[in-house]
Amino acid sequence: MVSNSFLKLTAVGLATAQLGAAQTYTKCNPFKKTCAADTGLNQWQLNTDFTSGSSAFSKWNTTSGSVESTSLGAKFTISEQGDAPTIESDFYIFFGRVDVKMRAANGTGIISTAVMESDDLDEIDWEQISTYDSSIETDYFGKGNTTSYDRATTVDVSSPEETFHTYSIDWTSSRIEWLLDGSVVRTLEYANAVSGKNFPQTPMRIKIGIWAGGDPDNAEGTIEWAGGETDYTNGPFTMYVDSVNITNYNPAQAYKYTDKTGSYTSIKASNSTSSTNLGSSSSSVASSSMASSSSSASKTASSGSAASASASSTMSSAASLSQFCFVFAAGMAAFAAGIFQL
Ligand SMILES: *[C@@H]1O[C@H](CO)[C@@H](O)[C@H](O)[C@H]1NC(C)=O
Ligand SMILES: *[C@@H]1O[C@H](CO)[C@@H](O)[C@H](O)[C@H]1NC(C)=O
Ligand SMILES: *[C@@H]1O[C@H](CO)[C@@H](O)[C@H](O)[C@H]1NC(C)=O
Ligand SMILES: *[C@@H]1O[C@H](CO)[C@@H](O)[C@H](O)[C@H]1NC(C)=O
Ligand SMILES: *[C@@H]1O[C@H](CO)[C@@H](O)[C@H](O)[C@H]1NC(C)=O
Secondary structure, eight states: OOOHHHHHHOOTTOHHHHHHHHHHHHSOOTTTSOOOOEEBOOSSEEEEETTSOGGGGTTEEEEESOOEEETTEEEEEEOSTTOOOEEEESSBBSSEEEEEEEEOOOSSSEEEEEEEEETTOOEEEEEEETTOTTEEEEEEESTTOOSOOOOOEEEEOSOTTTSOEEEEEEEOSSEEEEEETTEEEEEEEGGGTTTTTTSOOSOEEEEEEEEETTOTTSOHHHHHHTTSOOOGGGOOEEEEEEEEEEEESSOOSEEEEOSSSOOGGGEEEESOOOGGGHHHHOEEGGGSOTTOOGGGGGSOOOBGGGOOOOOOSOOOHHHHHHHHHHHTHHHHHHHHHHHHHO
8 A cells, every 4th residue: 555646756766666566456355346355364362473383474474574483572683685574474453452462573674563464455554673772653534545644653661672572553433552561652543534534444454564764775764764864784674573363353154245335344254265155154243342441352362383274484476566565655644744744
């Protein structure tokens, strides 16, 4: 969801972002077309302990670079220009809570991100800019709307690049909370996101990765936003993710957009993956308990490592590039905010 305006404003050095955005847009956007149903997480909770070995990735796809399990957790490293290791959940959740315990990368211009994204470009973000070792940004987008860039906030956090902190998003149909180590640091009410129009409300995947906003080939504004040029000789730069705990407030096998409104009331959660059967066995989300409070997240967890499916560790470079651009669009948008203020 790199914005068009962003691309227009910054032609230099953005060939990859442009390509990525184009690929993102050719993917089925249910806001514009009829698309296949999303695969849901059909359980209340999924905890992933990334210190537990390669089985930890069974519910995650590596979409760029390589990511391995270590004693400190999943290791995302940038060693040289072009590295942008990224993973994403191989399922969607439909309202829920995501806790990410991570230590951001060090260096200059390296962006550590934990974001949620839907097919119609709703997005909820945490982004740490390594240049600033006492803060992290929150952000959100509705339907890829980047007509204004006033949504990001900066949250103080102590030594995010030296210390593990837990960054959470608790997302219901009425509000989004960002929590730092269990304390709410930002709340977005549905009504305050352009009367809900800009409120993220469609099934989301979880995407985690790092990229070099300070890459010397990036546009000047991007480098500025990232706090300066990345000097790869100071690397490697590594982010560690200890664990990710996910609660899905509407567990289901599939989520189907029943129209092009992009409204949460148009999403049918279903325990049948057969498209012909989606209607009969599905229950409208309106009847599900969507306003679950964060306290319900304490229900019994099942271990992510118990899952048997094996995630693919490599994808085509085209897919990787697309994911790179997709995941990091928020950073681009934040940068564009700077442009607009000029
Ligand atoms: C994850 O990878 C598997 C195997 O390549 C693929 O079938 C699946 O569609 C991927 N999931 C997502 C959400 O892209
Ligand atoms: C996830 O849950 C496990 C088990 O309760 C806990 O040890 C871990 O710290 C949690 N991780 C996050 C990111 O909350
Ligand atoms: C996009 O967001 C802006 C506010 O940021 C709002 O004024 C505008 O109506 C939104 N556009 C659409 C199509 O929702
Ligand atoms: C991060 O970089 C700063 C400055 O280069 C350095 O002082 C600090 O020790 C580094 N922290 C880690 C965890 O490597
Ligand atoms: C689907 O099945 C799961 C697990 O049995 C259950 O928790 C959930 O409520 C079901 N969802 C729907 C939409 O029927």
